């Protein structure tokens with residue numbers, strides 16, 4: 001059984017405004033400057049701890065694991081209550097998930113967002129029921145770009161890597177697919193530090209209505 005594994009931030013959902021708000025609430029409360037949204041777009045993808053570290057770097061502030069851990073706790077509180085103020089599924093996501101499910105695909109999420117933030121977000125956006133497995137950045141000992149969470153998502157969805165595909169927006173997603181030995185499809189409307197054409201994905205799509213054809217072309 002093959003599984004389609006989706007990244008979350010910048011792939012399934014437009015989460016940037018809520019991520020920026022939570023990050024800047026936490027940073028400004030700790031006496032730092034807010035980071036403009038166009039800069040935060042290049043800081044997302046490796047989870048909130050790394051986001052906070054990059055926000056502190058932007059401020060030229062020295063940090064330790066302890067300072068980051070305390071800001072991370074604050075971030076978890078702020079973001080948990082406000083993760084769907086602006087965040088919505090991208091255009092075409094819901095019909096695409098519906099059609100893929102009807103075609104018999106198993107579907108999974110593999111995100112670097114903390115698991116305790118991911119499940120309520122999917123639930124509040126009413127897309128949780130599409131997924132046979134949801135894996136966060138802290139579900140397994142390692143996060144993307146390691147293969148472990150991606151292979152874990154496939155296995156928890158009841159599938160095998162053979163025929164499975166990763167769909168994501170940034171380097172950790174495409175590298176996780178490479179490390180797991182499965183093909184990948186990149187979306188070009190997400191949050192990435194490098195141009196999406198440089199990620200080495202097998203296909204690039206610009207809208208979810210192109211996903212089905214992209215999947216077929218890999219089959």
Ligand SMILES: O=C(O)COP(=O)(O)O
Nearest residue numbers: 008009045046047111112
């Ligand atoms: O929260 C992040 O930094 C990354 O999340 P993603 O893996 O869903 O893109």
Ligand SMILES: [Mg+2]
Nearest residue numbers: 007009010169
């Ligand atoms: Mg992403």
